[in-house]
Amino acid sequence: MSVLLRVTDVRKYFPIREGLFFRKEVGRVHAVDGVSLEVRAGETLGIVGESGCGKSTLARCITGLYPVTSGSIEFDGAPLGAKGFRRDVQMIFQDPYGSLNPRRRIGSIIADPLVIHRIGTKTERRRRVQELMELVGLNPEHYNRFPAEFSGGQRQRIGIARALALRPRLVVCDEPVSALDVSIQAQVINLLKDLQAELGLTYVFIAHDLSVVRYVSDRVAVMYLGRIVEIAPGEDLYKVPKHPYTNALLSAASVADPDLSARRERIILTGDVPSPISPPAGCRFHTRCPKAMPRCVAEDPRLTPEGEHQAACHFPVQPGEHLGAETPQIQQESTEPTVGRTESGVDDEPDRRGD
Amino acid sequence: MTRFLLRRILFGVLVLWLVATTVFLLFFAGPADSVARRLAGPRAPIEVINQIKDTLGLNRPLWEQYVSFLGNLLHGDLGISFISQTPVTTLIVQSLPGTLWLVAGSAVLWMTAGITGGVISATRPRGLRDRVTTVLVLAGISVPTFILGMLMIYLALSVFPWFGLGPGPYISPLVDFRGFLQVMIMPWVCLAVVQAAVYVRLTRGSMLDTLGEDYIRTARAKGAPEHRIIYRHGLRAALTPVITQFGVDIGTLLGGVVVTESVFGLQGLGQLMIRSVRDGDLPVIIGAAILAAAFIVIANILVDVAYSFLDPRVRLA
Amino acid sequence: MSLTDAATEAEHVPEQVAVVQGKGPWQLAWERLTRDRAAMVSLGVIAVIVLLAVLAPVFAAVTGHDPQEQFPSIGLSPQGLPIGPGSGFWLGADSLGRDLFVRLLYGARISLLVGLLSTLLATVFGVVVGMFAGFYGGWVDGVLARVLDVVLSFPYLLVAIVLVAALGAGVPLMIFVIAFFSFAAMARVVRGQTIAYREREFIEAARSLGAGKVRTMFVDVLPNLIAPVTVLATLLIPTSIVFEATLSFLGLGVDPRTPSWGAILADSIDFFRVSPGLLIFPAAMLLLTTLAFNLLGDGIRDALDPRSDRLHTRK
Numbered sequence: 001m002s003v004l005l006r007v008t009d010v011r012k013y014f015p016i017r018e019g020l021f022f023r024k025e026v027g028r029v030h031a032v033d034g035v036s037l038e039v040r041a042g043e044t045l046g047i048v049g050e051s052g053c054g055k056s057t058l059a060r061c062i063t064g065l066y067p068v069t070s071g072s073i074e075f076d077g078a079p080l081g082a083k084g085f086r087r088d089v090q091m092i093f094q095d096p097y098g099s100l101n102p103r104r105r106i107g108s109i110i111a112d113p114l115v116i117h118r119i120g121t122k123t124e125r126r127r128r129v130q131e132l133m134e135l136v137g138l139n140p141e142h143y144n145r146f147p148a149e150f151s152g153g154q155r156q157r158i159g160i161a162r163a164l165a166l167r168p169r170l171v172v173c174d175e176p177v178s179a180l181d182v183s184i185q186a187q188v189i190n191l192l193k194d195l196q197a198e199l200g201l202t203y204v205f206i207a208h209d210l211s212v213v214r215y216v217s218d219r220v221a222v223m224y225l226g227r228i229v230e231i232a233p234g235e236d237l238y239k240v241p242k243h244p245y246t247n248a249l250l251s252a253a254s255v256a257d258p259d260l261s262a263r264r265e266r267i268i269l270t271g272d273v274p275s276p277i278s279p280p281a282g283c284r285f286h287t288r289c290p291k292a293m294p295r296c297v298a299e300d301p302r303l304t305p306e307g308e309h310q311a312a313c314h315f316p317v318q319p320g321e322h323l324g325a326e327t328p329q330i331q332q333e334s335t336e337p338t339v340g341r342t343e344s345g346v347d348d349e350p351d352r353r354g355d
Numbered sequence: 356m357t358r359f360l361l362r363r364i365l366f367g368v369l370v371l372w373l374v375a376t377t378v379f380l381l382f383f384a385g386p387a388d389s390v391a392r393r394l395a396g397p398r399a400p401i402e403v404i405n406q407i408k409d410t411l412g413l414n415r416p417l418w419e420q421y422v423s424f425l426g427n428l429l430h431g432d433l434g435i436s437f438i439s440q441t442p443v444t445t446l447i448v449q450s451l452p453g454t455l456w457l458v459a460g461s462a463v464l465w466m467t468a469g470i471t472g473g474v475i476s477a478t479r480p481r482g483l484r485d486r487v488t489t490v491l492v493l494a495g496i497s498v499p500t501f502i503l504g505m506l507m508i509y510l511a512l513s514v515f516p517w518f519g520l521g522p523g524p525y526i527s528p529l530v531d532f533r534g535f536l537q538v539m540i541m542p543w544v545c546l547a548v549v550q551a552a553v554y555v556r557l558t559r560g561s562m563l564d565t566l567g568e569d570y571i572r573t574a575r576a577k578g579a580p581e582h583r584i585i586y587r588h589g590l591r592a593a594l595t596p597v598i599t600q601f602g603v604d605i606g607t608l609l610g611g612v613v614v615t616e617s618v619f620g621l622q623g624l625g626q627l628m629i630r631s632v633r634d635g636d637l638p639v640i641i642g643a644a645i646l647a648a649a650f651i652v653i654a655n656i657l658v659d660v661a662y663s664f665l666d667p668r669v670r671l672a
Numbered sequence: 673m674s675l676t677d678a679a680t681e682a683e684h685v686p687e688q689v690a691v692v693q694g695k696g697p698w699q700l701a702w703e704r705l706t707r708d709r710a711a712m713v714s715l716g717v718i719a720v721i722v723l724l725a726v727l728a729p730v731f732a733a734v735t736g737h738d739p740q741e742q743f744p745s746i747g748l749s750p751q752g753l754p755i756g757p758g759s760g761f762w763l764g765a766d767s768l769g770r771d772l773f774v775r776l777l778y779g780a781r782i783s784l785l786v787g788l789l790s791t792l793l794a795t796v797f798g799v800v801v802g803m804f805a806g807f808y809g810g811w812v813d814g815v816l817a818r819v820l821d822v823v824l825s826f827p828y829l830l831v832a833i834v835l836v837a838a839l840g841a842g843v844p845l846m847i848f849v850i851a852f853f854s855f856a857a858m859a860r861v862v863r864g865q866t867i868a869y870r871e872r873e874f875i876e877a878a879r880s881l882g883a884g885k886v887r888t889m890f891v892d893v894l895p896n897l898i899a900p901v902t903v904l905a906t907l908l909i910p911t912s913i914v915f916e917a918t919l920s921f922l923g924l925g926v927d928p929r930t931p932s933w934g935a936i937l938a939d940s941i942d943f944f945r946v947s948p949g950l951l952i953f954p955a956a957m958l959l960l961t962t963l964a965f966n967l968l969g970d971g972i973r974d975a976l977d978p979r980s981d982r983l984h985t986r987k
Contacts, residue, residue: 370822378834381835383837389711417980427743461761493966497963498959498968499914499958502937502958502959505937505940505941505944505951506951506953506955508870509944513945513948529872548831603825610830611830613829613833614922615923617922628830628833629924631837631925632833632836639838640833640834640837644830644833644834647830648826651825651826651827655825
């Protein structure tokens, strides 16, 4: 498969300014800090991570909403922002209430991309909008209604119709279902899958819900503090996670998969995610990692370059290994507690596996 | 703190300088003839025009006039009135007591009424007392000051003449205390009604905000009596914005309570200003305007300083 | 529940209706406004006052009393005092024997002219400046916000007095002065609202579609500003009318001979003990007008309130 999107060592820092007139920079939020990845035509790349890990920022860099601080993003071999880019790359937003202008009729909202790119006459645009509405499962006669008259799921369909109006090749979905009820989530996700098959779309699918990502993605990347810590084909990642952070994420998630949860022990990460203003040296995860060694503080692990399954860890987790069984090897400089662990069956927190 | 104060004062001086410059340009920019004509009025003979040009030095280049204008200002020399031929500073000093007494007396009334009304309103929002207060506030805010004053004069003269109240020039309380009261009571009430309406709203809103805070809930939860909650915990915190507003208002009003003074014929700074505008008495207008600006700037600085004492959350950087 | 199970459940889609024409937020707001009795009465009062102002020359012709014409023989009593209301002078005469009623109607023209025109000017400039400043941000916005704060912290009456003293009284100057202060209030509100909307996702969505900044401002931001701007504008009108009346009362507004409510009231000051109508009628006109605009403004605010929006939206 050919590579449609290539992200190379992208960094996005947000300056923190103080003062009224001179606005001097007092610090930077390292939202995305050296991310490289490829998205192949026709596939769905899932990106997961806790809130604040930089996945939404990455999405906005890919769609050109944020200029990158450094690094490069190439779409179809051409640098970001080249002609046609705005038409080929579209975005679906998280909040179906916030992403539609409440004062405009949905017909005009869906027609927006056509109007902005001066496509078609008024009647042609109207017909196209109605086609799109039908495509995403909306009643085309509701053309003249306002967003407030639709439910959350329907609104997300409106957002999808708008994103598809220009027949894009890549659609970046930024947590498209996390604001919806579970039953509605399934419909919207299935709609996205159907549309992908029908229109040959490529997705970058961002979510914090591991089960949703697993369902839609061909490959999954895990982000932590602005970095990708592991990237692998979906099944590999879920079956044999290599990075301790991925292990912890999976153990905390409520995946409806009996063979996964059966062998799972809960790994409870203690402490908070370090501030992205001054991320820890070495491996970003060493302050919370149950396997942290002196080398993790000294040396920044890189994504292992070979193979489909890559993890940025000096000491990848082996299948069957019990994480956190041993005490941390090094004393942390910080006072943060490092890790806590509970064996299956003696959980002191309510067990959520049966969800 | 010192640094903050210094910065604040510098900003105040900057504002005052801008005000002075604007006023200067408004009055003196343009050809000497038209400036003199504007001052003297359309029917003044050419000799008067020339005389004005000479006495004011209007034939000098503008920057020269500006420098001497600023220089005089720094020395506290505001010039001499065209009309009464007395120094402007003397006129201002003569008018100051009227305004001072008016603002001081009225402030006592409106603060008492405003805070009381606001607290009563806020203790039972949407209750009967709250609604009555709201209607009164709406009336106080929508009635123009001069109409309120005229209605009061009408009532005092035609309906209740035996009170002996009436409009008139300021009388010093040291000379004739009874006369002082007879002249001042109506302006006090008139200004206080208009101001109190604003303060009821402010106190009510601020009280409601405060009473919704967590620490008030904590006080309730630990069983503190309601009146103690309202007065000890609620009101104290709620008064901060009220006092801020009070400081700003005092500064503004000291510059001249134009409408109230005019309606009641009380000779204060505001009345002095209006009269000078009608008479085209330029030096007095400029002097009074800059004085008013100074009052406002000073009051704002004092408010900022007071604020840092009142609200422990604000720390001055 | 697994995803595939849930997917089989159909999402509730409203059944098809013959003509599906959604009621827009404006339509809903208008419907709510028409149910607000105080607002509707106010609207009626405003309509009557506007009508009277427009028809002022007609009334002057019917009564035969030009607003400036003095009738010392029939308008004043033998002692030289103004006469009260009667068949000749419907609301009585003023101290110079002029027809108070006709003068009040002409005064309404001045009040409405100043009130509406200054508000219109302030709204247009306030919206444009506030929106650009809020949307673009940066140092221009910082300076503007600071300037607006300073402008709004100065007592406008004093500024007006200085300006009148320097430039001479007149209707255009008055409109300009009032518009300037209303502009500051409007620009501040619009700027704040724009900043709030700038970070919303639908603005981001517009950017991701490739919309330009100006288009985004006018197509996506502006429609959301209409509600607060309408409310503020409605409330600025009575403020402007009172300001005009106050300036005219102080003798700093329109030419003292021009009939204006404030000037009529100032004239009455020595005579209202003899003829209370000289005080009561113009005061009542002024109060009625400002009250009507204020109540209408409140009504519009309630009708546009987004919180009541939800109650009325059909599911």
